[in-house]
Amino acid sequence: MKQTEICIVGGGPAGLTAALKAAALGAAVTLIDRNDYLGGQLIKQTHRFFGSKQQRASERGINIARELAAAVQNEERITVLTGATVLGYYKDGVITVEQNEQYLKIKPQKIIMATGGAEKSLAFPNNDLPGIYGAGAVQTLVNVYGVKPGNRVLMVGAGNIGVIVSYQLLQAGVEVAAIIEAAPAIGAYWVHASKVVRAGVPIYTGHTIKRAWGEKEVEGATIIRLDGKWQPVPGSEKDLDVDVICLSVGLSPLTELLWQAGCRMRFVPELGGHVPLRNELLETSVPGIYVAGDVSGIEEASAAMMEGALAGLNAAKALGYDAPDFAQQRDNIIKELAELRSGPVGEKIRNGLVKAGLA
Amino acid sequence: MLAQNGIPTAEDLARVRPTAERLARGPVAVAECFQNIPCDPCYHSCKRQAIKPFADINDRPQVDHDQCNGCGMCLMRCPGLAIFVIDHTYGETEALVKLPYEFLPLPNEGDVVDAVNRAGKVVGEARVEKVQSGAKLDGTSVVWLSVPKDLSMEVRHFKIREVR
Ligand SMILES: Cc1cc2nc3c(=O)[nH]c(=O)nc-3n(C[C@H](O)[C@H](O)[C@H](O)COP(=O)(O)OP(=O)(O)OC[C@H]3O[C@@H](n4cnc5c(N)ncnc54)[C@H](O)[C@@H]3O)c2cc1C
Numbered sequence: 289m290k291q292t293e294i295c296i297v298g299g300g301p302a303g304l305t306a307a308l309k310a311a312a313l314g315a316a317v318t319l320i321d322r323n324d325y326l327g328g329q330l331i332k333q334t335h336r337f338f339g340s341k342q343q344r345a346s347e348r349g350i351n352i353a354r355e356l357a358a359a360v361q362n363e364e365r366i367t368v369l370t371g372a373t374v375l376g377y378y379k380d381g382v383i384t385v386e387q388n389e390q391y392l393k394i395k396p397q398k399i400i401m402a403t404g405g406a407e408k409s410l411a412f413p414n415n416d417l418p419g420i421y422g423a424g425a426v427q428t429l430v431n432v433y434g435v436k437p438g439n440r441v442l443m444v445g446a447g448n449i450g451v452i453v454s455y456q457l458l459q460a461g462v463e464v465a466a467i468i469e470a471a472p473a474i475g476a477y478w479v480h481a482s483k484v485v486r487a488g489v490p491i492y493t494g495h496t497i498k499r500a501w502g503e504k505e506v507e508g509a510t511i512i513r514l515d516g517k518w519q520p521v522p523g524s525e526k527d528l529d530v531d532v533i534c535l536s537v538g539l540s541p542l543t544e545l546l547w548q549a550g551c552r553m554r555f556v557p558e559l560g561g562h563v564p565l566r567n568e569l570l571e572t573s574v575p576g577i578y579v580a581g582d583v584s585g586i587e588e589a590s591a592a593m594m595e596g597a598l599a600g601l602n603a604a605k606a607l608g609y610d611a612p613d614f615a616q617q618r619d620n621i622i623k624e625l626a627e628l629r630s631g632p633v634g635e636k637i638r639n640g641l642v643k644a645g646l647a
Numbered sequence: 648m649l650a651q652n653g654i655p656t657a658e659d660l661a662r663v664r665p666t667a668e669r670l671a672r673g674p675v676a677v678a679e680c681f682q683n684i685p686c687d688p689c690y691h692s693c694k695r696q697a698i699k700p701f702a703d704i705n706d707r708p709q710v711d712h713d714q715c716n717g718c719g720m721c722l723m724r725c726p727g728l729a730i731f732v733i734d735h736t737y738g739e740t741e742a743l744v745k746l747p748y749e750f751l752p753l754p755n756e757g758d759v760v761d762a763v764n765r766a767g768k769v770v771g772e773a774r775v776e777k778v779q780s781g782a783k784l785d786g787t788s789v790v791w792l793s794v795p796k797d798l799s800m801e802v803r804h805f806k807i808r809e810v811r
């Protein structure tokens with residue numbers, strides 16, 4: 289069995305920053321990711337990010353991922369396991385991992401769970417036809433593997449992900465017939481929405497998908513308008529000729545390992561589903577297990593990086609590591625995080641976080 | 648309306664539009680950013696203090712059109728691709744619209760392209776006067792289009808014509 293001081297599950301922006309901060313304080317870290325590469329969702333984000341100058345606004349996600357991954361690889365206190373899936377957490381604090389068909393056991397003193405989120409799906413007739421994808425999956429196909437999913441896409445969901453993936457499909461030379469959104473308003477930042485609309489993609493709010501059709505694969509979709517009470521308006525159906533339907537109806541935290549570990553969980557719709565309760569140190573109800581990033585509530589990469597930094601600092605501090613400016617480092621991150629969430633678009637997150645606190 | 652279809656209304660635009668008198672004096676930035684989102688690179692990129700200081704990262708950019716000389720620094724940094732530079736002194740009847748562009752292939756200088764408005768509709772034609780790209784621009788090119796003056800507040804995108 290392998291021993292380590294801090295084990296971090298997930299090498300996305302949250303896990304990478306957690307590893308860097310913990311190692312900088314002096315802790316020995318093992319970082320595990322099931323992908324062959326580090327960076328998590330960030331690796332697919334070819335668009336420029338928002339946020340403040342300190343949080344690298346205006347940089348592209350993929351470049352942030354590359355930089356963080358290189359820093360992690362260069363840090364000798366961090367051991368990286370890629371292509372390694374964490375399978376289970378056992379009562380004695382042992383984590384089991386599958387890598388190259390080998391079964392490993394790791395006994396860490398502290399754990400930071402940074403497993404991110406998983407895409408939600410949607411129920412409608414024929415939703416199992418080939419050609420129906422999650423938006424994140426399409427983004428992986430296009431931006432990681434350079435594969436076009438089809439020629440003409442219907443995007444379901446006008447949140448940031450639906451709108452950004454639509455834009456990236458256009459960049460890849462794929463036509464987007466429309467973006468539909470059941471809610472009466474666009475959820476994405478309006479500047480993102482405007483940029484796909486002027487590139488020729490209409491956004492229909494108050495619309496949902498009624499059914500997909502096709503024999504062996506998607507050949508089209510019927511969309512329908514919803515009234516103020518979210519009820520379909522008969523006669524408002526419209527048929528769209530598409531060969532791909534892309535679902536972007538939200539993410540939910542990937543929490544299986546936290547359930548296994550017996551962390552207290554609560555269903556908080558604002559945060560995307562069941563989330564672990566945590567204290568201000570980002571420690572869950574199981575002492576020694578910390579959380580950071582989308583696994584603790586679906587948010588965004590800037591927040592994931594700041595939470596990762598906090599969890600990394602706190603876990604290392606709990607092991608006795610310290611720095612002269614520790615308090616200042618931590619306070620700065622807490623302040624920036626509060627600022628990021630302070631505006632009107634952060635309201636949902638603020639409401640959610642109130643419910644996820646560990647009293 | 649922006650929240651319903653992603654297209655700013657005439658009232659939205661009236662709030663960010665430079666005066667006719669300012670437009671007549673030379674290039675100027677128009678920040679079409681109408682929502683309070685946590686984002687501030689435009690403010691940090693302006694060396695002329697033409698963008699009012701952000702008290703909070705969620706503030707919206709307010710361009711002081713008299714301070715702004717249309718240098719385009721903010722246009723190149725804005726992750727929302729929401730800033731445009733308009734120059735009404737470009738020609739007798741034509742204005743220059745500088746816009747951020749992230750599609751390939753890039754147009755060639757001298758090309759005549761379809762001029763597209765905020766709703767994605769073709770509203771006329773434009774000539775590509777210049778294409779700025781390169782490592783410093785990090786993948787977002789800036790395309791300079793000349794358009795009839797009365798379209799300078801309409802044209803925000805373009806389509807390369809199919810060659811057959
Ligand atoms: C299309 C799209 C656009 C976005 N645009 C922006 C944006 O403009 N700005 C912004 O700030 N954010 C954006 N985001 C959000 C941002 O990408 C995520 O919020 C962020 O990546 C979350 O970071 P994370 O580290 O929590 O999780 P992730 O990035 O999801 O990383 C989790 C990692 O954990 C690994 N993992 C999971 N389970 C296991 C296991 N059992 N064993 C081993 N490894 C495991 C996964 O392989 C993954 O690498 C966007 C997201 C998408 C999908």
Ligand code: SF4
Binds near residue numbers: 698715716
């Ligand atoms: S165009 Fe130049 S001067 Fe004008 S606001 Fe932008 S950065 Fe400032």
Ligand code: SF4
Binds near residue numbers: 688689726729
């Ligand atoms: S940089 Fe662009 S998107 Fe960000 S606040 Fe400024 S104008 Fe808006």
